[in-house]
Amino acid sequence: MDRAPGLSVRFKLTLSYAGFLVLAGASVLALWSVLLMLFPDSVMIRATRGGIGGAFAPGRSNTQQAFGEVAAAVLVFLLVFGLVGGWILAGRMLAPLTRITDATRLAADGSLSHRIRLPGRTDEFRELADAFDAMLARLEAHVEDQRRFAANASHELRTPLAVSKALLEVARSDPKRDTGELIDRLHAVNTRAIDLTEALLLVSRAEQRSFTRERVDLSLLAEEATETLLPLAEKHGVTIETSGDITPTTGSPALLLQLTTNLVHNAIVHNLPEKGTVRVSTAVRPKSVLLTVENTGEKLLPQMASTLTEPFRRGTARIHTDHAGVGLGLAIVKTIADAHDATLTLTPRPGGGLLVAVELPAPTQE
Known part of the structure; x- marks a missing residue:
């Protein structure tokens, strides 16, 4: 956005500090001047006259003239002090903002690896810097x-x-x-x-996330997915077991069905050569619902399991089996889970195979 040139924030803060000091000083001096005129014979006023200068003590007009000169000198001093001090203080206060601005310019130029890492205790600038660093990390x-x-x-x-x-x-x-x-x-x-x-x-x-959220029963989606893939399971010699009560949540029925179907398909294809098992279950928790798909199969290392949701990631068994898909099965599952604010967990089973859990938010009470 094109903007007309203006004063810097540092200069504005400097003027604000200086103006406040001058205004405060002028107010004090004006109040004292009023007191000098209203109560010329009071003890404090006489003491002030003597403090201003003995030469001006005998006459009232001379005292007021001396007071005016001193007041003018004080205001000039406050103005200079306010400008210099305000400039220094504003610079120190705005130094974090300069680092944030530099990091923003680098990010705008395509450098997303730079981080502000603003030192010091928590304040508004450091909260902004930490939030910006977190945003850069996610964006990168x-x-x-x-x-x-x-x-x-x-x-x-x-x-x-x-x-x-x-x-x-x-x-x-x-x-x-x-x-x-x-x-x-x-x-x-x-x-x-x-x-x-x-x-x-x-x-x-x-x-x-270009979909309409509706009330969905995960248990029905699990039954539909297993019934659809039952011929494939029979071809591979895999037994499918389902369990679970009504499991309500909200989301896209089509996408959640795709998620469930991909999980069951993956569990069937990547199973034992014969007499394999797939267990599909749903459960209700206090603030969430859970879909789990567990299958027998070859042993997997935790490092391997953590990479299976990457697009086009294939293990050795994935290359040589039929119905291997296009390498996006679990990647689609992860994308759909993220779009529904769900948590996806892949855990290798001790005896071989994989346990996949998808935890979705429970529907809000209306």
Whole structure:
């Protein structure tokens, strides 16, 4: 925004300090002058006359003249003292604001790694600096996540496009090649590209929180997700167990169903080769509701579990299994959970597998 030039805050504070001192001094001197005129023969006035100067003590007019000269000198002194002292004090008081301004300019130029780290005890400036540092940290992490996400998404989208291009070039160079096999492979590649695009759109929609919140029962969503994925579980030899009472919360039914479906799908696909188990449960807590999806499987290190919600993150088992998805399953879960102000926790099970818990706020009482 273009603004007309004006006085600096430091100069305004300096004038304020000096003006206050001059006004206070003038008020005291004016009061004393009034007392001098109203009570010329009082003991304190006589003492003041003597204190001002013995040469002026005999006459009242001479005393008033001397008083006026002294008053003028005092006001000049207060003005100079107020300007110098106010300038120094204002500079010391506004020094933190200068550091905050410098950090803001660096952030505006794209440098998000700089922090103010204002020393000293808590006051208004330090609270502002700490809040600004926290904002920069979140913004830097968000920008880094977006860059990494964009790079990974570009890489993932480039793969099916490159495969499609190679298949078409092969078909063009060999017109007599069986088109049935080519069509099947192109269909599979195109389906993967569409799934990836839809997943990216879902992530974007959840991040923007562009959805209407409604009252939702998590237990019903868990039942719907397990029923939908039951054929896939039977194909993998996985048994699904569900439990839980009515679990009300508020949010987008479609997004929360997607969250539950992704968790159950992930638990089925990344399970034991045979006789695996998936347990889906819901519970009500005093101020929240809980959805847990637990599955058997290979042992996971805590470091590995903490990275599974990153976009396109795949472990070894994720690469060689079918229905592996597009690498956004748990990333979508995390995005939807964040959009609903929920807490997502991934905990490796001691015997192998993963326990995923999503804690959502309980609905407010109306």
